[in-house]
Amino acid sequence: MLTNSTILITGGTGSFGNTFVPMTLAKYNPKKLIIYSRDEMKQWNMAKKFQGDERVRFFIGDVRDKERLMRALDGVNYVVHAAATKIVPTAEYNPFECIKTNVHGAMNLIDACLDKGVKKLVALSTDKACKPVNLYGATKLCSDKIFVAGNSYSGGRTKFAVVRYGNVMGSRGSVIPFFMETAKTGKLTITDKRMTRFMISLEQGVELVWHAFDDMEGGEIYVKKIPSMNICDIARAVAPDAEQVEVGIRPGEKLHEAMISQEDAYYTYEYPEHFKILPQICEWGAIEKMIKGGKRVPEGFSYTSDNNPDWMTIPQLRKWIEDNSHKVGNI
Secondary structure (H helix, E strand, O other), X not given: OOOOOEEEEEOOOOHHHHHHHHHHHHHHOOOEEEEEEOOHHHHHHXXXXXXXXXXXXXXXXXXXXXXXXXXXXXXXXEEEEOOOOOOHHHHHHOHHHHHHHHHHHXXXXXHHHHHHOOOXXXXXXXXXXXXXXXXXXXXXXXXXXXXXXXXXXXXXXXXXXXXXXXXXXXXXXXXXXXXXXXXXXXXXXXXXXXXXXXXXXXXXXXXXXXXXXXXXXXXXXXXXXXXXXXXXXXXXXXXXXXXXXXXXXXXXXXXXXXXXOHHHHHHEEEXXXXXXXOOOOOOOOXXXXXXXXXXXXXXXXXXXXXXXXXXXXXXXXXXXXXXXXXXXXXX
16 A cells, blocks of 8 residues: 555654654655654754665654645655654643644644545554543543544545554653663662553554554554553563662553553454554444454453553563664664
8 A cells, every 4th residue: 555655754753753764665665755843953863864765755844834734745645643742741841832733733634634635644642542641641632533533524535543552662761761771770760569561662553553554444543452561570671680669650640551441442343463443423434344353342341551461571571672772762
């Protein structure tokens, strides 16, 4: 589907974009891949990696600017929406700015895609959008709802879907590089020793987006099946001899991550490698076309990092860190 097409990724200089772009160039050989973002220095640095590759283009712009989006989307077939204000404390202290990017930006992008005849858009979501307890999660829940409902405006001309996953292993600001740095002191701070987290790599996130483009009818939320770990086991994998000091949960932080709530269960179907939450409203298409062999989950089902049947072991995480040490904290 993506082969010989024109693809645009918003927020394309971030962690996801820096993995999506080379993987997609190698697998699909698109005609053009446009990185749309507002940070000129990040674009300058990223452009060095693809110097001489005429398929890769860079476009300075903000999702808050609908006119700029309209210009950037000329001739674009597929869009990946990765742009977001996503640091939880930043969103709490700057709520107007978070809403402008995460909510108004989503609305601008839907309008621009419809007006420019984009075929399909896949938006990145987060576990924090499931039963949100902070502003970032609340804005991403709004964004998810907006993209799902966007299908009712398009008449099938443009299809919108969402992928949802948790914190990425080794990404900037995540716990693994933090533990690696603070291990030098001999002590690791643990917010709560009961805490659990989902574990996903950027490569798995990219593959989920590819699958969504291939599978979507419009309005689905895709949730990848991934393992969980207890926070103390993550600390032991990074620094087995360090003392663990419990300091308490931070404002806006959950004890366990959630990606599918009990309220979502009625609309959720299970597949070998993922779940699919179908839209609660679907005047634009048939639900049967979206199910595609999936099995409806039982009543009361939820998918959280503490009730997950799949758990990553300490040796497995250590192996991942060894194999990816060159990019931990830089993605």
